[in-house]
Amino acid sequence: xxxxxxIAAYILNMLESAEDGEAELRRNELAEMLGCVPSQINxxxxxxxxxxxxxxxxxxxxxxxxxxxxxxxxCRSMPPLMHTVNAVGDTLNISSxxxxxxxxxxxxxxxxxxxxxxxxALSDQAYRDVPVEFRDKLRASLLKHMLTALIS
Amino acid sequence: xxxxxxIAAYILNMLESAEDGEAELRRNELAEMLGCVPSQINxxxxxxxxxxxxxxxxxxxxxxxxxxxxxxxxCRSMPPLMHTVNAVGDTLNISSxxxxxxxxxxxxxxxxxxxxxxxxALSDQAYRDVPVEFRDKLRASLLKHMLTALIS
DNA sequence: CTGACTTTGACTTATCCTGACCTTTGTAAG
DNA sequence: CTTACAAAGGTCAGGATAAGTCAAAGTCAG
Numbered sequence: 001x002x003x004x005x006x007i008a009a010y011i012l013n014m015l016e017s018a019e020d021g022e023a024e025l026r027r028n029e030l031a032e033m034l035g036c037v038p039s040q041i042n043x044x045x046x047x048x049x050x051x052x053x054x055x056x057x058x059x060x061x062x063x064x065x066x067x068x069x070x071x072x073x074x075c076r077s078m079p080p081l082m083h084t085v086n087a088v089g090d091t092l093n094i095s096s097x098x099x100x101x102x103x104x105x106x107x108x109x110x111x112x113x114x115x116x117x118x119x120x121a122l123s124d125q126a127y128r129d130v131p132v133e134f135r136d137k138l139r140a141s142l143l144k145h146m147l148t149a150l151i152s
Numbered sequence: 153x154x155x156x157x158x159i160a161a162y163i164l165n166m167l168e169s170a171e172d173g174e175a176e177l178r179r180n181e182l183a184e185m186l187g188c189v190p191s192q193i194n195x196x197x198x199x200x201x202x203x204x205x206x207x208x209x210x211x212x213x214x215x216x217x218x219x220x221x222x223x224x225x226x227c228r229s230m231p232p233l234m235h236t237v238n239a240v241g242d243t244l245n246i247s248s249x250x251x252x253x254x255x256x257x258x259x260x261x262x263x264x265x266x267x268x269x270x271x272x273a274l275s276d277q278a279y280r281d282v283p284v285e286f287r288d289k290l291r292a293s294l295l296k297h298m299l300t301a302l303i304s
Numbered sequence: 305c306t307g308a309c310t311t312t313g314a315c316t317t318a319t320c321c322t323g324a325c326c327t328t329t330g331t332a333a334g
Numbered sequence: 335c336t337t338a339c340a341a342a343g344g345t346c347a348g349g350a351t352a353a354g355t356c357a358a359a360g361t362c363a364g
Contacts (some may be wrong), residue, residue, distance in 0.1 A: 002309090002310070002311095003310080003311075004309085004310065004311085026352080026353095027352070027353055027354095028351090028353080030351065036311075036312090037311075037313065038310055038313095038352090038353075038354095039311090039312075039313075039353090039355080039356090040310080040311065040312080041340080041353090042353080042354065042355085043309095043310070043311080046280070047309085047310090056272065056277070057277055058275065058277070059353065059354085060318085060319080060352085060353075061317070061318040061319060061351090061352055061353040061354070062317090062319025062320055062350095062351065062352055062353075063154060063318095063319055063320040063321075063350070063351045063352065064153075064154035064156075064157070064319075064320070064351080065318085065319075065320095065351075065352040065353055066353090067353075068354090082282075097314045103245065107274060110286050111265075113263075113302070114265065114269060115297060116301045116302070116355080117266060117269060117270065117273075117298045117301055117302065118269070119301070120281050120297045120298055120300070120301040121273050121294055121298055123297070123299065125297060126290075126293050126297040126298075127290065127293070127295060129286055129289035129293060130206055130282060130286050130289075130290055131286070134281055134282050134283070134286075137281035137289075138278075138279065138281055138282050141279070141281060142273055142278050145272045145273065145275070145277065145278040146269045146272055146273055146278075148272070149268045149269055149271070149272040150265065150268070150269060153336080154319090154320070154321095155320085155321080156319085156320060156321085178342085178343095179342075179343055179344095180341090180342070180343080188321075188322090189322055189323070190322085190342095190343075190344095191322075191323080191343095191346090192320085192321065192322080192347080193323075193343095194316060194343085194344065194345080195319095195320075196320095199305075199319080199320090211325065211342095211343065211344085212329080212343075213328040213329060213330085213341085213342050213343040213344075214327090214328050214329025214330055214340095214341065214342050214343075215328095215330040215331075215340075215341050215342060216329080216330070216342075217328085217329075217341075217343050218342090218343090218344040219343075237353080245318095246318095247318090247319090276354090284316095284317085284354090284355080298353085
């Protein structure tokens with residue numbers, strides 16, 4: 001069993017036993033406990049606790065820092081929003097993004113208010129300071145994160 | 153819980169319970185009560201109660217000195233959301249962003265749902281593919297665009 | 305042997321805590 | 335008045351704590 005698997009298993013276990021679906025951990029502590037370098041925790045988080053897989057990760061640095069993992073996935077029935085999150089790839093152009101969001105709105109999966117916010121957050125207007133080559137990736141990531149946040 | 157968190161919580165609590173929305177405190181007294189050095193009060197005030205985060209801090213030195221913390225009043229002629237949009241500069245770090253959004257939610261200018269979406273859209277987690285040097289500008293731009301979308 | 309996944313560690317950034325020293329204000333003695 | 339001292343609060347740099355980034359090297363199935 002790879003160390004990454006153990007880290008993932010440990011976190012999943014924390015999530016199981018937490019009734020609020022939230023696991024809070026300390027990176028250095030966990031790394032030492034499981035015998036790996038701290039940055040490997042980041043590797044596991046970014047590769048296996050993504051929005052596509054139904055997780056949201058928050059963290060804080062500095063004294064009293066932490067990493068919090070929240071599970072929004074209810075494995076049973078995959079809600080339509082989750083389906084969309086999974087269907088979006090690593091990059092997303094502006095017109096596809098619009099189509100997806102408008103579609104969700106017509107199907108009443110999201111409110112008009114929410115749709116409007118998401119649309120401007122995916123528009124190039126908001127990305128004036130971001131070089132073009134990063135925008136489609138950013139768009140994909142933002143959409144996935146925002147929809148995932150709506151599920152929980 | 154870090155001491156800084158306790159200090160902030162204490163002040164927020166004072167603000168809650170004061171009917172005029174003003175908290176007045178004595179630095180040395182509070183420091184002793186909470187078991188920290190006086191200058192840590194300043195640290196908390198300058199890092200978490202800034203104008204950008206919706207607070208105004210006044211103080212006086214010398215005998216009978218005090219520190220007063222107020223929530224900013226929005227001018228009547230302008231809707232609070234618009235006010236916030238104008239107050240946000242060209243760059244915005246993550247903690248200011250959080251404070252601003254939480255403040256708006258607290259004032260019921262935005263719903264909890266909307267606040268949650270905005271918060272993840274401003275989080276570094278969503279910016280994995282964007283080089284660090286662009287993130288604070290992107291964050292500012294996104295927040296302003298999203299809030300503007302809510303107004304119209 | 306190639307490509308995807310994993311592991312590592314050097315370096316970076318963010319946040320918090322502390323203490324030494326500085327400035328402002330009130331007030332009482334001379 | 336002036337001066338001196340006491341009673342506040344202010345600033346700043348440095349150390350402690352903790353997470354993030356990135357690229358290079360390792361592993362392993364196909």
